[in-house]
Amino acid sequence: MTKTPAPSPGSTQETWLHAAYDALTEGGVEAVKIMPLAKRLGVTRSGFYWHFKDREALLEAMVRYWEDKNTGNLIARCDAYSETICEAVLNLFDCWLDDTLFDGRLDLAIRNWARVDSGLAARLAHADTRRKAAVQAMFLRFGYAASEAEIRTLTLIYTQIGYLSMQVTEDRALRFSRMHGYVEVFTGQTPTVSELDRFIARHDTAPLPADITP
Template sequence: MNKITPTRPRASDQMWLDAALELLIEAGVDAVKVMPLAKQLGLTRTGFYHHFRDREALLDAMIARWEDKNTGNLIARCEAYAETICEAMFNLQDCWIDRSLFDAPLDHAIRSWARHDPPLKQRLDQADARRKAAVLAMFRRFGYARGDAEIRAMTILYTQVGYISMEVEEDPARRINRVPAYVELFTGETPSKREIDRFRTRNGY
C-alpha cells in the first residue's frame, strides 16, 4: 500500500497577505514576520520570497490593501447613486455594517501602527483627508453649504473612528435598528420607510 504524503497548500501572494493582515490585527506590526507566517501557513520561509521581495514589500502590500479596501470603498459608497441625502447616507452606513466593504479592526490596527511610523502616519492623514473630502462632496451634491457639509462630514467620520478606537462591540441587529436615527441626526432629514427598508434588506435585516 502506498503511503499518502500530506501535501502543502499551494501558496499565493493572497495567502501570505491575508495571513499577515490577520496577524497585524491580532498582535500588531512587530509580530508580522516571515517565520511566524510561514509556520502559521504550513509553508517554508524560503517560499515567502517567491511572492514578496522582503518583509518591507509585504508591509507595503498590507498598507495598499487597507487603502484600496477601506478608503476606496468608503469613497465609492459616497459616490454611489442616491436620489436623496438620506439614501446617500444609508449607502455610506453600509461600510460600518459590511466588513467586506470596510474592515474596522484593520483600520484600528493601521492607526496603531501609524503612531510609531511617520511615513505611514502621512499616508493615514492623506487617507483621512480623502475620506473627509468624499463625505463633504456627498453633502454638497445635495445642496448643503460648504461649512455645514464639512461639519457633518467630520461628525460622521469622528464618530466612526470613536467606534473603532473604543473597540465597541454591538449587537448587529441593534446597530441596524439605530442607523435610521443616525441618518436623521447626520443629515437633518427624516429617512422614508422605503429607504429604511432597502437598507435593512440589503444588510440581511
C-alpha cells in the same frame, strides 16, 4: 548560484497576505514577521521569497490593500447614486455593515501602526483627507452650505473612528434599530421607511421594528 526553493504547496501571495493580516490585526505590525508567518501557515520561510522581495514588500502590499479597500470603497459609496441625503448616508453606512466593503479591524490596526511609522502616518492623513472630501462632497451635492457640510462630515467620520478605536460591539439588530436616529443626527433630515427598508434589505436582516417609523 543558489536558487530559492519552490514554494510549499498552499503557499501563495494571498495566503501570506492573509496570514499577515491576521498577525497585524491581532498583534500589531511587530507581529508581522516572516518566520512566525511561515509557522502559522505550516510552510518554509524560503517560500516567502517567491512572492515578496522582503518583509517591507509584504507590509507595503498590506497598506495598498487597505488603501484600495477601505478608502476606495468608502469614496465609491459616497459617490453612489442617491435621490436624497438620507439615502446617500445609508449608502455610506453600507461600509460599516459589510466587511467586504470596509474592514474595521484593519483600519484600527493601520491607525495603531501609524503611531510608530511616520511614513504610514502621512499616508493615513492623506487617506483621511480623501475620505473627508468624499463625504463633504456628498453633503454639498444636496445643497448643504460648505461650513455645515464640513461639520456634518467631521461628526460622521469621527463617530465612526470612535466606534473603531473603542472597539464597540453591538448586537446587529440593535445597531439597525439605531440607524434611523443616526441618519437624523448626521443629516438633520428624517429618512423614509422605504429608504430604511431598502438599506436593511441589502444586508439580509429582519424588517424594521414597528417603532422605527418617521
